[in-house]
Amino acid sequence: MASDSRTGADTASSAAPSTFQWPREYSFPPFFTIQPNKTTRHTQFVKWSALVQSYCAHHRIFKLRVSAAAPASLPGLPNPTGAGGTSEAATTVAAAAANADGGAGDNIAEPAVELFANRRVKRRLFPDDAREVVDYMHRHGAAEWIDETGGGQKDLAWIWWHTPEQWAAMIEDWVDDTAQKGAVLTLYEIAEGEGTRGTELHDLDRDVLHRALKILVNRGKAQIFGSGDSQGVKFF
Amino acid sequence: MLPQNPSADIVAYASRAILDLKIQRDKLHQYQKRITILTNRETEIAKQMLAQGDKKRALLALRRKKYQESLLTKTDAQLEQLEKLTSSVEFALIQKDVVFGLQQGTKVLQEIHQEMGGIEHVEKLMGDTADAIAYQKEVSDMLGNRITADDEDEVEAELAALEAQASGVSVPDNLPNVPNTNLPVQVPEREQQQGASKQPERQAMLAS
Numbered sequence: 001m002a003s004d005s006r007t008g009a010d011t012a013s014s015a016a017p018s019t020f021q022w023p024r025e026y027s028f029p030p031f032f033t034i035q036p037n038k039t040t041r042h043t044q045f046v047k048w049s050a051l052v053q054s055y056c057a058h059h060r061i062f063k064l065r066v067s068a069a070a071p072a073s074l075p076g077l078p079n080p081t082g083a084g085g086t087s088e089a090a091t092t093v094a095a096a097a098a099n100a101d102g103g104a105g106d107n108i109a110e111p112a113v114e115l116f117a118n119r120r121v122k123r124r125l126f127p128d129d130a131r132e133v134v135d136y137m138h139r140h141g142a143a144e145w146i147d148e149t150g151g152g153q154k155d156l157a158w159i160w161w162h163t164p165e166q167w168a169a170m171i172e173d174w175v176d177d178t179a180q181k182g183a184v185l186t187l188y189e190i191a192e193g194e195g196t197r198g199t200e201l202h203d204l205d206r207d208v209l210h211r212a213l214k215i216l217v218n219r220g221k222a223q224i225f226g227s228g229d230s231q232g233v234k235f236f
Numbered sequence: 237m238l239p240q241n242p243s244a245d246i247v248a249y250a251s252r253a254i255l256d257l258k259i260q261r262d263k264l265h266q267y268q269k270r271i272t273i274l275t276n277r278e279t280e281i282a283k284q285m286l287a288q289g290d291k292k293r294a295l296l297a298l299r300r301k302k303y304q305e306s307l308l309t310k311t312d313a314q315l316e317q318l319e320k321l322t323s324s325v326e327f328a329l330i331q332k333d334v335v336f337g338l339q340q341g342t343k344v345l346q347e348i349h350q351e352m353g354g355i356e357h358v359e360k361l362m363g364d365t366a367d368a369i370a371y372q373k374e375v376s377d378m379l380g381n382r383i384t385a386d387d388e389d390e391v392e393a394e395l396a397a398l399e400a401q402a403s404g405v406s407v408p409d410n411l412p413n414v415p416n417t418n419l420p421v422q423v424p425e426r427e428q429q430q431g432a433s434k435q436p437e438r439q440a441m442l443a444s
Contacts (some may be wrong), residue, residue: 191257234251
């Protein structure tokens with residue numbers, strides 16, 4: 001987990017079928033309103049950061065699209081001033097709901113609408129506030145904007161519930177534990193093979209895997225060879 | 237022994253070959269996943285068709301499922317072949333490393349033998365060593381005899397002390413000093429009697 005504090009958040013389990021344990025503050029209505037007091041706001045951001053990380057870890061969400069997780073309009077919940085129930089927002093919500101129901105698609109914000117919206121207390125984090133939370137996480141190393149250089153509004157971010165360095169360490173440990181130093185491995189078998197089933201490496205996002213392997217390459221612990229989709233890695 | 241560079245090339249070439257084999261294996265795995273998904277969907281379709289009373293379409297779905305399962309069986313066999321070949325290549329690399337290790341070990345051993353100077357040198361060295369040991373033993377024996385004699389006295393003295401302790405005799409601390417004067421000469425009884433008879437004669441002569 002990233003260095004950010006996880007006060008109040010339950011430890012996320014890597015077992016997907018288990019139920020995610022929401023922290024106590026998730027049921028506290030003011031938690032969904034950015035606080036004016038500086039100290040309180042900082043504590044709030046720390047808790048939101050921990051919640052986002054543990055939620056994404058539980059559901060193995062590597063990339064979070066803020067506009068999908070915190071859409072401009074949600075039926076039955078408060079909306080930002082001036083935001084209407086546009087068809088585009090409804091489509092986004094429907095797509096998110098479809099993903100939450102197990103619909104096809106990648107793992108970008110699949111079940112994440114509930115992350116920023118608690119229907120039981122009829123509160124939600126507005127899109128700009130959610131973006132501010134992720135921006136806080138970005139500044140503290142718990143997230144990284146993907147589309148920051150695009151010039152537009154930041155929307156898609158890596159959520160580092162494990163940093164690339166931590167993933168790299170896990171890969172190295174797995175290679176050691178399975179006595180595969182010197183062996184040639186494909187990226188597929190690391191991320192989706194039977195050898196990693198039951199470990200956190202299984203179903204690892206391919207881009208995250210690449211970043212972790214590059215770290216190992218820079219340390220002289222691994223060598224990537226091949227090109228395109230036919231890449232392999234050898235560990236030393 | 238293979239030169240270093242050709243060996244490295246062989247390793248690189250083998251690594252690439254293993255990678256290609258494993259990638260094909262992965263592709264087969266992915267294909268099997270797709271087939272499994274399709275098979276499950278055909279089963280669901282068949283159930284739905286039966287629920288709707290369309291037995292013909294249900295049968296068609298099951299036939300497609302059967303065909304896909306046959307494809308799955310074929311890919312299993314192909315996958316097995318790929319994995320066997322991959323394992324064989326990997327093991328061949330290990331064998332190559334073993335042979336290389338043996339070669340290196342043999343070379344080092346031969347170099348060590350050369351540094352030792354050969355069997356003649358070792359034999360001469362062993363002879364010299366034996367001679368030196370014998371000489372040392374002779375010297376030790378000579379010195380040991382004299383030292384042993386001295387030590388024997390000490391050992392006997394110590395034994396006497398131990399025997400005294402064992403018998404329970406306690407020696408008092410304040411013993412008188414040993415006298416330095418000569419012992420009186422002790423005259424035998426015969427001489428003492430002769431001396432006594434001479435005394436009356438002297439007395440009779442004096443009386444006369």
